[in-house]
Amino acid sequence: MLRKAGFHFTFEKGVTYLDHGGFGVTPAPVSKAQQKHRRRIEQNPKAFFTYDYPDIWHEVLAATAARFRVEKDNLTFVQNASDGINAVLQILDLGEKDEILTTNLTYGGIDIAAEATARKAGASIVRAQLPFPATSRAKAADYAGALEKSIGKRTKLVIIDHITSATGMVLPVREMVAACRKKNVPVLVDAAHVPGQVAFDIADINPDWYVANLHKWYFVPRSCGIMWTADKHFEKMRPTVMSWNTNDPSYALRFGWTGTRDVTGIMSVPDAFRFMDGYGEENVIRHNHELLTQAIGILSDAWKVKAQTPPAMYGSMTTLPLPAGLTKHFAADLAGCLKIQKILIREKKITASVPLAHKGRHYIRIAAQIYNSAADYKKLAKAVLSLAG
Ligand SMILES: Cc1ncc(COP(=O)(O)O)c(C=O)c1O
Numbered sequence: 001m002l003r004k005a006g007f008h009f010t011f012e013k014g015v016t017y018l019d020h021g022g023f024g025v026t027p028a029p030v031s032k033a034q035q036k037h038r039r040r041i042e043q044n045p046k047a048f049f050t051y052d053y054p055d056i057w058h059e060v061l062a063a064t065a066a067r068f069r070v071e072k073d074n075l076t077f078v079q080n081a082s083d084g085i086n087a088v089l090q091i092l093d094l095g096e097k098d099e100i101l102t103t104n105l106t107y108g109g110i111d112i113a114a115e116a117t118a119r120k121a122g123a124s125i126v127r128a129q130l131p132f133p134a135t136s137r138a139k140a141a142d143y144a145g146a147l148e149k150s151i152g153k154r155t156k157l158v159i160i161d162h163i164t165s166a167t168g169m170v171l172p173v174r175e176m177v178a179a180c181r182k183k184n185v186p187v188l189v190d191a192a193h194v195p196g197q198v199a200f201d202i203a204d205i206n207p208d209w210y211v212a213n214l215h216k217w218y219f220v221p222r223s224c225g226i227m228w229t230a231d232k233h234f235e236k237m238r239p240t241v242m243s244w245n246t247n248d249p250s251y252a253l254r255f256g257w258t259g260t261r262d263v264t265g266i267m268s269v270p271d272a273f274r275f276m277d278g279y280g281e282e283n284v285i286r287h288n289h290e291l292l293t294q295a296i297g298i299l300s301d302a303w304k305v306k307a308q309t310p311p312a313m314y315g316s317m318t319t320l321p322l323p324a325g326l327t328k329h330f331a332a333d334l335a336g337c338l339k340i341q342k343i344l345i346r347e348k349k350i351t352a353s354v355p356l357a358h359k360g361r362h363y364i365r366i367a368a369q370i371y372n373s374a375a376d377y378k379k380l381a382k383a384v385l386s387l388a389g
Contacts, residue, residue, distance in 0.1 A: 001370065001371060001372065001373045002279055002283070002284070002287050002370040003279075005279070005370035005371045006371050007028075008027040008028050008029060008275075008371070009025060009027060009028065009371045010028055010031075011025075011371075014349050015349050015350075015351060016349060016350045016351065016376045016379055016380070017351045017369075017371070017372075017376075018350060018351060018352040018366050018367055018368075018372065018376060018377075018380060019351050019352050019353050019365070019366075019367055020216070020217065020316070020317075020367040020368075020369040021165075021168070021193055021197075021216055021217070021316075021317045021353075021365070021367045022351075022353055022367075023215075023216070023222065024213070024215040024216040024217065024218075024219070024220075024222060025369070025371075026215075026219065026220075026221045026222070027219055027272075027275050029271070029275055030219055030220070030221060030268055030271045030272050030275050031221065033268055033271035034221050034264045034265075034267070034268045034271070037264045037267040037268060038264050041263075041264070049260075053263060054256070056263075056266075056267060057077070057256050057263075057266065060077075060266055060267065060269050060270060061075060061076070061077065061252065063269065063270055063273065064077075064214075064226060064269060067273060068195070068200075068202070068226075069201065069202075069203070070202050070203070070228055072252070073250070073251070073252060074228050074229055074230070074231065074251075074252075075226060075227070075228050075252060076226070076227055076229075076251065076252035076253075076254075076255040076256070077224065077225065077226060077227075077255060077256070077266055078211070078225040078226065078227045078239070078255060079223050079224075079225060079258075079261075080192075080213055080215070080222075080223045080224075080225040081110075081190060081191075081192035081211050081212065081213050081225050082109055082110065082113070083225060083239075083240055084209075084211035084225050084226075084227035085110055085113065085159070085188065085190060085209075085211050086113055086240045087227070087237065087238065087239055087240050087255075088157070088188050088209050088211070088237075089113055089114060089117040089157075090117070090238070090240065091233075091236040091237060091238065092117065092121075092156055092157055093156075094117070094118060094121035094122075094123040094156055095121065095122070095123065096121070096122035096123065097122075097123065097124075097154055098118075098121065098123040098124075098154045098155075098156045099118070099123060099124055099125065099126050099152060099154045099155045099156065100114045100115075100117065100118050100123065100124075100125050100126070100155075100156060100157050100158075100159070101125075101126050101127075101128060101147075101150055101151060101155050101157070101158045101159070101185075102114055102125060102126075102127050102128070102159050103127055103128045103129070103130050103147070103159075103160065103161070104127055104128070104129050104130055104132070105130050105132060105161060105164040105165075105166070105167060105169065105171075106127070106159060106160075106161060106164075106190070107161060107164075107165040107166075107190060107192065108165075108166075110159060110190060111125070111127075114157075114159060123154075123156070126150055126152070126155070127150075128146055128147045128149070128150035129146060129150075130143055130146050130147070130171070131143070131146065132167055132169070132308070132358075133306075133308035133309060134169060134308070134309045134310060134313050135310070136310040138310065138313065140172030140174075140175040140176075141175065143171055143172050143175065143176055144172065144175040144176050144178065144179040145179070147160065147176050147179050147180070148179040148180075148182065148183065151179070151180065151183045151185055155183070155185045156185070156186070157185070157186050157187070157188060158180045158185055158186070158187045158188070159187075159188050159190060160173060160176050160177070160187065160188075160189055160190065161189075161190045161191075161192075162189050162190065162191040162193070162194045162200070162205075163191070163192075163193040163194055163197060163198070163315060163317070165192070165193070165355070166319060166353075166355040166356045166363070166365060167308065167309070167318075167319045167356070167363075167365075168193075168309070168314055168315070168317035168318040168319055168365055168367075169309050169313050169314065169318075170198055170312075170313050170314060170315050171313075173189050173205050173207075174204060174205050174206075177189065177205055177206055177207050178206075181206070186208040186209075186233075187207050187208055187209075188207065188208060188209040188210075188211065189205060189207040189209065189210045189211070190211055191210055191211060191212035192211070192212060192213045192216060192225075193213070193216055193217060193315075193317065194212050194217075195212050195213070195214055195216075195217060195218045195226075196214075196216070196217030196218040196219070196276065196281070196284065196285070197216075197217040197285065197288070197315040197316050197317065198285065198315040199281075199282075199285065202228050207228075207230070208229070208230050208232075208233060209227065209228065209229050209230070209233070210227070210228040211225065211226070211227045211228075212225060212226050212227075213225050213226075214226060214269060214272065215265065217316070218272055218276065219272040219275050219276055220265060220268060220269050220272040221264065221265045221268050221272075222265060223265055224265035224266055224268075224269065227255070229251060234251040235251075237251050237254065238254060239254060239255045239258045240258075241258040241259055242258075243257050243258055243259050244257050245257040245258075279370060284370055285315070285316070287368075287370060288315070288316035288367075288368045288369060288370065289311070289314075289315060289316060289368075291316075291368040291372060291373070291374070292314065292315075292316055292317070292318060292366070292367070292368040293311055294374055294377075295366055295368060295374070295376075295377040296318060296320065298374060298377045298378055298381055299320055299366070299377055299380065299381050300320065302381035302382075302385065303320070303321075303322065303323040303381065303384065303385070304323065305320055305321045305322075305323065306321075307320070308320065308321070308363075316367055316368050316369065317365060317366070317367040317368070318365070318366065319355075319356065319363045319364065319365045319366075320363065320364055320366065321358075321361040321362070321363055322340065322354070322361065322362040322363065322364050322384060322388075323384065323385065323388045324361065324388075325388030325389065326340065326362055326384070326387060326388045327360065327361065327362070328388075329387065329388075330362065330387075332357050332360045332361060332362060333357045334356075334357055336357060336362060337354040337355065337356065337357050337362050337363070338354065340354045340362055340364075340387065341353065341354035343387065344380075344383065344384075348383040350379060350380050350383055352364055352365065352366055352367075352380065353365040364384075366380070
């Protein structure tokens with residue numbers, strides 16, 4: 001646990017929280033700042049939205065662009081990663097037989113959105129098969145090659161996850177994007193879990209779109225996402241909810257007003273930056289990665305299982321098989337996984353995700369955050385063994 005970090009989070013007493021990636025968790029100082037923003041709005045909502053909010057939106061966007069080292073004109077706020085990715089899906093000009101390429105590791109909600117978009121146009125979805133688990137010999141070229149093999153003449157968009165959801169793998173997106181460039185196909189990087197979990201450089205990755213959440217690992221209150229778009233796509237981009245700004249010449253500003261909504265997430269971005277800076281982003285990332293490595297050791301010893309990913313391919317979140325003994329009591333399918341997850345959360349007071357059944361085993365996803373310590377994973381190890389007996 002980082003210095004005093006436990007005090008900043010308001011979990012229910014007795015709960016061990018090992019799913020930071022699920023929905024993010026807002027630290028108390030940031031929640032307090034958000035309340036202040038809320039009070040400010042309520043003092044005079046008309047005046048606030050008419051005269052104050054437009055400037056706030058620009059200021060916060062400029063600070064966000066500076067922090068993530070991108071041009072402000074290429075960046076905008078979206079509600080969340082799903083919102084940004086749907087905005088891209090809606091501008092695709094798909095014909096019959098065209099294809100959207102996702103992968104076997106794509107986040108389920110995005111895969112469903114891509115499939116629905118394709119189906120509406122009589123197009124189809126193709127899923128590249130990326131290696132999982134990853135061995136210590138896994139190379140970036142294995143992932144780029146597996147993706148490239150699935151890009152066809154009718155591929156109109158490739159969606160790749162920078163950090164995969166159920167399996168927590170940090171994919172070699174730079175090389176995977178390069179494979180798409182070679183085939184001249186637009187590529188969207190779903191980085192829902194990236195800011196705050198691993199360092200990233202959008203210019204180096206060179207995608208067409210890079211869509212991320214700040215409410216997961218960057219301590220911003222739900223919900224707040226960002227979307228970076230390459231200049232060549234500016235003209236077509238529209239928000240998923242069109243309103244007054246929809247015809248604005250600025251790509252970013254078109255997303256600046258999507259109807260009346262809670263804007264306190266965006267207003268709290270500078271407060272979350274301050275919170276992160278109090279610990280230092282690099283320290284947070286290093287702490288979480290090292291703690292996760294320790295957690296993998298504790299759990300794999302206790303459960304007699306192996307890490308699924310080498311350390312270079314995880315950040316602060318990974319997946320592990322649960323002990324084989326659980327398959328005697330729970331079906332080795334998603335329904336079985338959800339039963340285990342509910343027992344852990346409701347009865348054992350351990351919040352973790354059990355998102356995957358694979359090759360006859362249940363998989364648990366664990367996360368490490370500044371409020372966690374080794375004792376949390378020891379508690380999980382014991383609780384799971386008590387279910388496997
Ligand atoms: C890889 C990935 N993409 C997209 C999403 C969707 O994020 P949101 O619900 O904030 O839109 C998630 C959520 O966990 C995710 O893991």
